[in-house]
Amino acid sequence: MSDNTLPDNKQPPADRARSAEPSLSRRRFLAAAGLGAGAAVVGAGPARAGSVPGAPDPNIVPVPGWTKTLGAPVNANPYGKPSKFEKDVVRREVTWLTASSESSVSFTPLYALDGTITPSGLCFVRHHGGEAEIDPDKYRLMIHGMVDKPLVFTLEDIRRMPGRVNRAYFLECAANSGMEWRGAQLNGCQFTHGMIHNVQYTGVPLRTLLDMAGVKPKGKWVLAEGADAAVMTRSIPIEKALDDCLVAFGMNGEALRPEQGYPVRLVVPGWEGNMWVKWLRRLKVGDQPWQQREETSKYTDLLADGRSRRFTFIMDAKSVVTNPSPQAPLKQKGANVLTGVAWSGRGAIKRVDVTLDGGRNWTTARIEGPNTSRAMTRFYLDFDWAGQELMVQSRAMDDTGYVQPTKQELRAIRGTNSIYHNNGIQTWLVRGNGETENVEVG
Amino acid sequence: MSDNTLPDNKQPPADRARSAEPSLSRRRFLAAAGLGAGAAVVGAGPARAGSVPGAPDPNIVPVPGWTKTLGAPVNANPYGKPSKFEKDVVRREVTWLTASSESSVSFTPLYALDGTITPSGLCFVRHHGGEAEIDPDKYRLMIHGMVDKPLVFTLEDIRRMPGRVNRAYFLECAANSGMEWRGAQLNGCQFTHGMIHNVQYTGVPLRTLLDMAGVKPKGKWVLAEGADAAVMTRSIPIEKALDDCLVAFGMNGEALRPEQGYPVRLVVPGWEGNMWVKWLRRLKVGDQPWQQREETSKYTDLLADGRSRRFTFIMDAKSVVTNPSPQAPLKQKGANVLTGVAWSGRGAIKRVDVTLDGGRNWTTARIEGPNTSRAMTRFYLDFDWAGQELMVQSRAMDDTGYVQPTKQELRAIRGTNSIYHNNGIQTWLVRGNGETENVEVG
Numbered sequence: 037m038s039d040n041t042l043p044d045n046k047q048p049p050a051d052r053a054r055s056a057e058p059s060l061s062r063r064r065f066l067a068a069a070g071l072g073a074g075a076a077v078v079g080a081g082p083a084r085a086g087s088v089p090g091a092p093d094p095n096i097v098p099v100p101g102w103t104k105t106l107g108a109p110v111n112a113n114p115y116g117k118p119s120k121f122e123k124d125v126v127r128r129e130v131t132w133l134t135a136s137s138e139s140s141v142s143f144t145p146l147y148a149l150d151g152t153i154t155p156s157g158l159c160f161v162r163h164h165g166g167e168a169e170i171d172p173d174k175y176r177l178m179i180h181g182m183v184d185k186p187l188v189f190t191l192e193d194i195r196r197m198p199g200r201v202n203r204a205y206f207l208e209c210a211a212n213s214g215m216e217w218r219g220a221q222l223n224g225c226q227f228t229h230g231m232i233h234n235v236q237y238t239g240v241p242l243r244t245l246l247d248m249a250g251v252k253p254k255g256k257w258v259l260a261e262g263a264d265a266a267v268m269t270r271s272i273p274i275e276k277a278l279d280d281c282l283v284a285f286g287m288n289g290e291a292l293r294p295e296q297g298y299p300v301r302l303v304v305p306g307w308e309g310n311m312w313v314k315w316l317r318r319l320k321v322g323d324q325p326w327q328q329r330e331e332t333s334k335y336t337d338l339l340a341d342g343r344s345r346r347f348t349f350i351m352d353a354k355s356v357v358t359n360p361s362p363q364a365p366l367k368q369k370g371a372n373v374l375t376g377v378a379w380s381g382r383g384a385i386k387r388v389d390v391t392l393d394g395g396r397n398w399t400t401a402r403i404e405g406p407n408t409s410r411a412m413t414r415f416y417l418d419f420d421w422a423g424q425e426l427m428v429q430s431r432a433m434d435d436t437g438y439v440q441p442t443k444q445e446l447r448a449i450r451g452t453n454s455i456y457h458n459n460g461i462q463t464w465l466v467r468g469n470g471e472t473e474n475v476e477v478g
Numbered sequence: 479m480s481d482n483t484l485p486d487n488k489q490p491p492a493d494r495a496r497s498a499e500p501s502l503s504r505r506r507f508l509a510a511a512g513l514g515a516g517a518a519v520v521g522a523g524p525a526r527a528g529s530v531p532g533a534p535d536p537n538i539v540p541v542p543g544w545t546k547t548l549g550a551p552v553n554a555n556p557y558g559k560p561s562k563f564e565k566d567v568v569r570r571e572v573t574w575l576t577a578s579s580e581s582s583v584s585f586t587p588l589y590a591l592d593g594t595i596t597p598s599g600l601c602f603v604r605h606h607g608g609e610a611e612i613d614p615d616k617y618r619l620m621i622h623g624m625v626d627k628p629l630v631f632t633l634e635d636i637r638r639m640p641g642r643v644n645r646a647y648f649l650e651c652a653a654n655s656g657m658e659w660r661g662a663q664l665n666g667c668q669f670t671h672g673m674i675h676n677v678q679y680t681g682v683p684l685r686t687l688l689d690m691a692g693v694k695p696k697g698k699w700v701l702a703e704g705a706d707a708a709v710m711t712r713s714i715p716i717e718k719a720l721d722d723c724l725v726a727f728g729m730n731g732e733a734l735r736p737e738q739g740y741p742v743r744l745v746v747p748g749w750e751g752n753m754w755v756k757w758l759r760r761l762k763v764g765d766q767p768w769q770q771r772e773e774t775s776k777y778t779d780l781l782a783d784g785r786s787r788r789f790t791f792i793m794d795a796k797s798v799v800t801n802p803s804p805q806a807p808l809k810q811k812g813a814n815v816l817t818g819v820a821w822s823g824r825g826a827i828k829r830v831d832v833t834l835d836g837g838r839n840w841t842t843a844r845i846e847g848p849n850t851s852r853a854m855t856r857f858y859l860d861f862d863w864a865g866q867e868l869m870v871q872s873r874a875m876d877d878t879g880y881v882q883p884t885k886q887e888l889r890a891i892r893g894t895n896s897i898y899h900n901n902g903i904q905t906w907l908v909r910g911n912g913e914t915e916n917v918e919v920g
Contacts, residue, residue: 103707106580107580107707108609110571111569115569153595153731157557158558165549166549167554168544170542174542196813198815200817238593289593289596290591294561373642418640418641
């Protein structure tokens with residue numbers, strides 16, 4: 037073996053005192069990488085492993101075109117956009133799932149994302165009557181019903197309120213993973229789990245507005261109504277409304293996006309996404325829930341015996357491995373990074389365990405980055421892959437001690453009639469060639 | 479006064495036991511709002527204050543067009559974009575500031591942002607040779623010089639490394655506020671302070687790569703080189719390189735944006751932005767700094783006597799009020815929210831004080847949202863405005879105890895020859911009509 041080719045995976049490089057990788061040492065990484073993560077470049081013929089030993093990599097020494105000519109002007113895009121090489125990282129619809137494109141859903145491409153923030157342009161979208169386009173100068177929010185003083189607010193009124201806050205929360209549609217109740221169906225975490233996003237909201241506590249109007253003692257529920265063509269309406273218990281709900285006008289640092297309710301949406305931390313009313317136009321205080329369509333025929337959990345559970349507001353702890361997954365297969369043997377996301381509507385994620393063999397052995401994953409209550413949490417497991425078949429699962433535990441159940445455990449109680457609140461453990465089968473499928477175990 | 483008009487600002491509404499605003503009570507807010515933040519809507523003629531008393535607000539009761547017709551389809555934009563009503567929230571150039579549009583700068587519109595995350599599309603851009611467009615499949619990163627084993631990495635090699643992390647950091651250009659050394663000049667915080675952004679990065683520690691190559695004992699500096707047409711090069715002390723620098727491929731949840739160095743940039747937490755080499759293509763280990771153009775004729779601090787300070791890497795504590803500011807004047811008397819951002823290259827922001835009267839009285843602002851080391855921090859001060867002239871300043875203190883200096887204090891030591899490292903206190907003059915100007919005091 038010449039100086040400018042790589043050692044094979046049985047020949048670790050010289051050890052170094054400074055090595056400090058948290059979960060996979062440099063020696064193990066270089067060894068496990070197989071190809072060797074990098075090539076010696078001394079001498080005249082630099083090469084990368086993976087290429088023919090000794091053959092030069094044409095991308096190392098010759099000066100590339102992008103270094104030889106001036107690039108695009110600084111402000112070619114006053115509002116920037118992703119690289120053209122990332123053009124496939126987009127929200128996607130499943131066309132057979134819904135009857136119209138106005139009452140439909142698009143899915144967050146979780147397999148292509150990392151970190152804990154969902155980019156605003158990639159946050160999944162669910163509308164029931166299309167995306168309302170609201171002139172912020174004509175926007176009004178009314179509070180009425182069982183209050184001392186009915187009030188109407190402009191957007192500017194809301195922006196001038198005291199006590200503005202910035203809080204990151206996940207929003208999960210109650211129907212996320214809903215197509216999987218009767219078995220593995222959709223081949224990609226974008227489709228099985230992509231009705232979720234995690235955003236930093238800027239807004240004021242809903243309590244501030246309710247206190248200004250003065251909730252009468254009889255007032256026990258709040259009806260939130262949207263200004264879109266669906267006139268989305270949901271009933272929210274007054275305790276939740278006065279606790280941690282926000283009237284938000286900002287997301288991820290800028291104004292709310294149109295498809296997320298511009299100029300104002302309700303934020304209902306940890307509770308099902310349908311309640312986070314977009315294009316919020318009315319809040320009515322009453323003494324009982326309104327039993328609207330979206331909380332009777334929809335967003336209730338149909339059980340095996342035909343009865344339904346209603347008002348299952350809280351989204352329980354859940355997780356999914358986003359890489360590897362069907363849209364992000366393993367590319368090569370050796371060192372690999374498994375990653376995924378976990379969340380709980382009851383608090384913070386305390387632990388995520390991962391198995392590569394369908395549940396025989398579990399390893400606690402590394403939680404990395406922000407890990408706050410009712411926000412999406414990122415986890416990693418650095419692992420070596422020898423090319424064997426894998427059965428990959430993740431299992432989240434939140435700080436109440438709740439542990440994400442298996443699908444079998446869920447079905448034993450809930451049957452398979454439901455669409456909503458499926459937080460069962462997801463299984464991906466990784467084949468020897470790295471291709472990955474949605475399967476079920478047991 | 480009829481039931482459906484508002485009380486004037488001398489008639490507070492009935493108090494409520496549930497009021498819990500943190501810094502300005504409901505009573506004070508409603509009173510101070512003057513217009514009354516909202517209108518009674520009982521009866522036939524709902525009205526907002528600010529309009530003629532009793533005159534109906536046409537935006538309250540009539541059903542708006544956006545509620546009567548279906549909106550845009552769910553996936554009209556597979557990669558979403560801001561509302562058309564936010565079209566002016568963009569990065570802007572100052573055309574006279576630079577000679578070419580390839581070697582120029584655009585500024586973050588801080589006055590229109592909130593929270594702590596800078597949206598990727600609005601992160602300021604500084605290029606010295608235009609925006610390189612790099613094919614990720616042909617991307618290579620070389621480590622050589624005083625190392626045991628020179629290595630070349632593909633993007634996939636970096637993505638498969640163990641120990642991936644997610645960290646939010648501010649990046650401030652050393653020349654931010656540079657035009658203000660000789661006096662108040664640019665009329666807007668976008669231009670005086672907009673060469674900063676705050677992003678959550680995903681990547682691997684630079685230390686991991688250096689340890690794989692094996693830094694020789696003589697290796698004390700690392701040269702980082704970009705692949706753009708400027709071939710940007712900077713020398714970084716080995717202690718910093720091995721401490722907390724990242725080789726980043728993700729920002730705010732997705733791939734790096736092209737103008738931020740796609741596919742890979744260096745992250746040098748707390749240090750001047752010029753060192754965060756974009757389109758990172760080469761890391762060379764040596765025993766002394768390279769004295770490149772960007773660390774000799776540029777990015778040194780020219781003093782009054784003609785000598786220069788070199789290697790002033792760390793960005794000291796700084797803050798600015800973003801609202802009110804020249805691009806975001808006060809719109810009305812009564813309740814208002816003052817907000818701004820603060821940051822320090824030495825640690826976390828511990829406290830921000832705000833004055834409305836040019837420094838006679840200071841109030842500690844409310845820090846709200848994430849407040850981690852070397853990341854941008856958001857602060858608020860809820861205040862009533864009676865229409866008097868204001869001299870608004872903010873003063874940041876970090877957790878080392880360092881206090882942001884006045885411009886006079888800076889000039890006493892540094893003179894006015896410098897372009898870089900101006901972290902002096904900014905003053906905005908708010909006139910009686912709400913219009914706001916960049917001024918200096920003292």
